[in-house]
Amino acid sequence: MRLKDKVALITGGSHGIGRAVSLRFAREGAKVAIADNEAEALEEINALLRAEGAEVLGVVTDVQSKSQVDTMIDKVTAQWGKLDIVVNNAGICKPSAFLEIMEEDWDRHLNVNLKGAFLVSQRAARDMVHQGTGGSIIQMSSVNGLAAESDQAHYNASKGGLNLLMMSMALELAEYGIRVNSLCPGFIETRLTKPLIENPQAIGTYVKTIPMRRVGQPEDIADAALFMASDESRYMTGHCLVIDGGQLIKLS
Numbered sequence: 274m275r276l277k278d279k280v281a282l283i284t285g286g287s288h289g290i291g292r293a294v295s296l297r298f299a300r301e302g303a304k305v306a307i308a309d310n311e312a313e314a315l316e317e318i319n320a321l322l323r324a325e326g327a328e329v330l331g332v333v334t335d336v337q338s339k340s341q342v343d344t345m346i347d348k349v350t351a352q353w354g355k356l357d358i359v360v361n362n363a364g365i366c367k368p369s370a371f372l373e374i375m376e377e378d379w380d381r382h383l384n385v386n387l388k389g390a391f392l393v394s395q396r397a398a399r400d401m402v403h404q405g406t407g408g409s410i411i412q413m414s415s416v417n418g419l420a421a422e423s424d425q426a427h428y429n430a431s432k433g434g435l436n437l438l439m440m441s442m443a444l445e446l447a448e449y450g451i452r453v454n455s456l457c458p459g460f461i462e463t464r465l466t467k468p469l470i471e472n473p474q475a476i477g478t479y480v481k482t483i484p485m486r487r488v489g490q491p492e493d494i495a496d497a498a499l500f501m502a503s504d505e506s507r508y509m510t511g512h513c514l515v516i517d518g519g520q521l522i523k524l525s
């Protein structure tokens with residue numbers, strides 16, 4: 274049990290990568306709080322975790338709202354008295370050519386993917402500093418935060434910003450024993466990537482760009498999140514951990 278007695282908060286934990294992280298953490302003994310803006314899916318993952326005997330708290334939250342984020346973290350600390358681990362995973366991606374991006378799409382990507390992570394991180398870090406027992410904050414970034422992909426300028430910018438937010442936090446929070454790191458997944462099979470996955474010809478071509486010749490699974494990322502959350506990564510902070518089957522190392 275690598276997270277026994279730890280309290281972990283995962284945003285966007287109802288689907289995809291966040292769901293796999295929630296399950297992995299709970300199976301390693303963590304008390305798991307999930308914040309998601311989709312109530313029905315949140316109830317479904319909560320019921321699954323409870324059936325496995327996990328201690329779980331689901332709070333319907335839109336991470337773009339400071340008041341909703343504050344209320345959600347109040348509930349977590351009221352329930353368990355502390356917060357040790359945060360995974361800022363809630364995110365959206367709606368591809369659009371740079372010349373076509375609408376202002377509202379730009380705002381929504383930056384608000385959910387970057388401002389949401391800022392709001393949750395700042396409030397959680399303040400609580401962790403007050404607790405005085407350190408913590409691990411994980412930003413679910415992307416390879417798109419390290420290199421540009423076409424039709425994703427707003428998404429790329431949000432994830433690049435998230436990596437610099439992560440480094441800034443790591444710098445200022447190290448003295449409190451709070452570690453802050455990013456995970457940078459490549460192409461992972463979730464509903465976010467469903468349109469490409471369900472197009473056999475397109476996915477066949479795409480997989481050839483991945484040296485390991487397969488798309489990633491949410492569990493591939495959950496294992497990396499467990500490492501970053503646990504004491505096994507105790508001397509790591511300010512790091513971007515790439516989990517992409519080798520995609521980013523390839524020039525052509």
Ligand SMILES: NC(=O)c1ccc[n+]([C@@H]2O[C@H](COP(=O)([O-])OP(=O)(O)OC[C@H]3O[C@@H](n4cnc5c(N)ncnc54)[C@H](O)[C@@H]3O)[C@@H](O)[C@H]2O)c1
Pocket residue numbers: 284285286287288289290291308309310311334335336337361362363364365366385413414415416457458459460461462463464465466
């Ligand atoms: N799938 C990939 O290939 C991939 C690659 C790199 C990074 N990522 C990142 O991983 C994270 C999870 O993506 P996924 O692929 O599992 O997608 P997903 O759509 O399956 O899951 C995203 C989750 O975030 C929640 N969410 C969205 N907006 C929210 C909001 N405003 N407030 C609270 N919750 C909200 C959704 O309800 C959902 O549960 C995202 O940050 C994404 O950018 C995904």
